[in-house]
Amino acid sequence: MIRHLLAFCALLATPVAAQTEHIVTGASPPARITVCAGDTLVLRKPIGRELLPDGSRAPGWLGWNDRSRLGSAGNWFETVGATKLRLVGILHGKGWVYVPVDARPCAAPVAPATAVGPAAPANHTAHVEPLFGANLSGAEASGGDTIRPSLEDWKGYIERHGFKLIRYPFKDDRMTSARIAELKANVAYARSKGVPVILDNHTYRWDAPAKAIAFWTGFARNFPDDGSVILDLVNEPRGFDDPVLTNDWMQWARDSKIIIAGLRANGIKHPIALEWPQWSATFRFDKKEGAWKACESAGCALDRDTSGPLDPLNRTYLNGHRYFDKGSSGTSKDCDVKTSGFVEFAEQLRRRGLKAYITESAFASHYGIKPSCAAVGTEALAALRANSDVLLGVTWWGGGRVWPESYIFKIDPPKAARFTAPTSSYVEQLTGR
Missing domain, CATH: 3.20.20.80 (Glycosidases)
Known part of the structure; x- marks a missing residue:
């Protein structure tokens, strides 16, 4: 556990562009959370059997699960931009902290396109x-x-x-x-x-x-x-x-x-x-x-x-x-x-x-x-x-x-x-x- 906490502290100290802490727990968490390299996801309870040792999600699961709602099946959510997660520590007063393993760095903002026509x-x-x-x-x-x-x-x-x-x-x-x-x-x-x-x-x-x-x-x-x-x-x-x-x-x-x-x-x-x-x-x-x-x-x-x-x-x-x-x-x-x-x-x-x-x-x-x-x-x-x-x-x-x-x-x-x-x-x- 000390190793995980040290890794987490090092992660927070690393300057990553557009790094975001996503608080997943809540009555109505987002169904889709866009993540970039360096982002963290904080859950009140740990992800369960859907998280495999290599960080991928087990086949057949609807998504990742925020199990914060007692007496229920929790809230399913998807991570857009990453398919694998890794537990990096437990933060007192917040919960279990995960990072996306295969996410890319956030891109710098780009100027609006000048071509006429609707987005796909x-x-x-x-x-x-x-x-x-x-x-x-x-x-x-x-x-x-x-x-x-x-x-x-x-x-x-x-x-x-x-x-x-x-x-x-x-x-x-x-x-x-x-x-x-x-x-x-x-x-x-x-x-x-x-x-x-x-x-x-x-x-x-x-x-x-x-x-x-x-x-x-x-x-x-x-x-x-x-x-x-x-x-x-x-x-x-x-x-x-x-x-x-x-x-x-x-x-x-x-x-x-x-x-x-x-x-x-x-x-x-x-x-x-x-x-x-x-x-x-x-x-x-x-x-x-x-x-x-x-x-x-x-x-x-x-x-x-x-x-x-x-x-x-x-x-x-x-x-x-x-x-x-x-x-x-x-x-x-x-x-x-x-x-x-x-x-x-x-x-x-x-x-x-x-x-x-x-x-x-x-x-x-x-x-x-x-x-x-x-x-x-x-x-x-x-x-x-x-x-x-x-x-x-x-x-x-x-x-x-x-x-x-x-x-x-x-x-x-x-x-x-x-x-x-x-x-x-x-x-x-x-x-x-």
């Missing part, structure tokens, strides 16, 4: 404001896409209303050369404003992997892969083109990995947003199936499929939907729940080391908010902010001039005044103001 979603870190965005509908409309969003509509949502993320639903069989050229121009405009775009194949059709790989390989090459364009492979997949039962969850997990690996092998580096059957509902993501039961949820299938990583580039995000009416159907303007469930969904993501976007949700319209929805809308916004380490952004449903005035989730003001009407209080909420 993979660089999103904890406690950053989530991206508040909107769906711009029209290109996926039944019967045709003549009322698809124009460049002026894109400008209205980004410059006038202040949305920081756009989801563009479309149908793949409409993507002619002319449509692609138009979309490229609109995406380039959004990129010039630092606004990422999610391209959503809004067909509800889960294709066989070879077909999905072929479409997205050709289509994605029209757009930058710097993080400004995210590929939403298919909206709310309802059925499979493979000769197995619909909603076979293990098949969904296998197919997803095959499609993602195929795109990466073809040089497609764009971030990917992955949806799942059962309407991509966030409250159905993890049904907590016992080991003796077949999977009935996406979370279970991802846990059990051991065929390899979800994404070799680690640039795939889950893509959830959540409405607040009865059954989360998105067909009623009355809300039937007290909370959004985003906090629980975030916890399920953290346990698996995953992140997500919420790409469909709504709780009112330009014309006002029902009393039954006011509280859950406020809670949803707070939950997104509080869990922005794993919930990277949201695109609210109901944008685009395709929607009639009577639509319950209509974001736009009346069509004749869509460029002149004051921003509604609802839109101010949706944009995080």
Whole structure:
């Protein structure tokens, strides 16, 4: 123990750039702690069996564990920048002190980049404001896409209303050369404003992997892969083109990995947003199936499929939907729940080391908010902010001039005044103001 204390004192005496003492203990410690060489982590109780003699973490453990909360399993946390830890001593009044073994020195601050364009979603870190965005509908409309969003509509949502993320639903069989050229121009405009775009194949059709790989390989090459364009492979997949039962969850997990690996092998580096059957509902993501039961949820299938990583580039995000009416159907303007469930969904993501976007949700319209929805809308916004380490952004449903005035989730003001009407209080909420 004297040796450990001496080593610890020597460590404190060593001048290390940006050396930081991370106090891990607490009721709500950070889920991810970025560490540099020379940093220390202080825990009230020692790390247990997950710490192997060589400093690495034992397979199967969710992360390092702060066991300070008596009578509980503790709090899991991840060290970003290091995979190995070493105990260097016990500091009176503070606790057990660990140092990262394989961390690099902190880099000196760099000047902001001058290139125009948004940062890649993979660089999103904890406690950053989530991206508040909107769906711009029209290109996926039944019967045709003549009322698809124009460049002026894109400008209205980004410059006038202040949305920081756009989801563009479309149908793949409409993507002619002319449509692609138009979309490229609109995406380039959004990129010039630092606004990422999610391209959503809004067909509800889960294709066989070879077909999905072929479409997205050709289509994605029209757009930058710097993080400004995210590929939403298919909206709310309802059925499979493979000769197995619909909603076979293990098949969904296998197919997803095959499609993602195929795109990466073809040089497609764009971030990917992955949806799942059962309407991509966030409250159905993890049904907590016992080991003796077949999977009935996406979370279970991802846990059990051991065929390899979800994404070799680690640039795939889950893509959830959540409405607040009865059954989360998105067909009623009355809300039937007290909370959004985003906090629980975030916890399920953290346990698996995953992140997500919420790409469909709504709780009112330009014309006002029902009393039954006011509280859950406020809670949803707070939950997104509080869990922005794993919930990277949201695109609210109901944008685009395709929607009639009577639509319950209509974001736009009346069509004749869509460029002149004051921003509604609802839109101010949706944009995080």
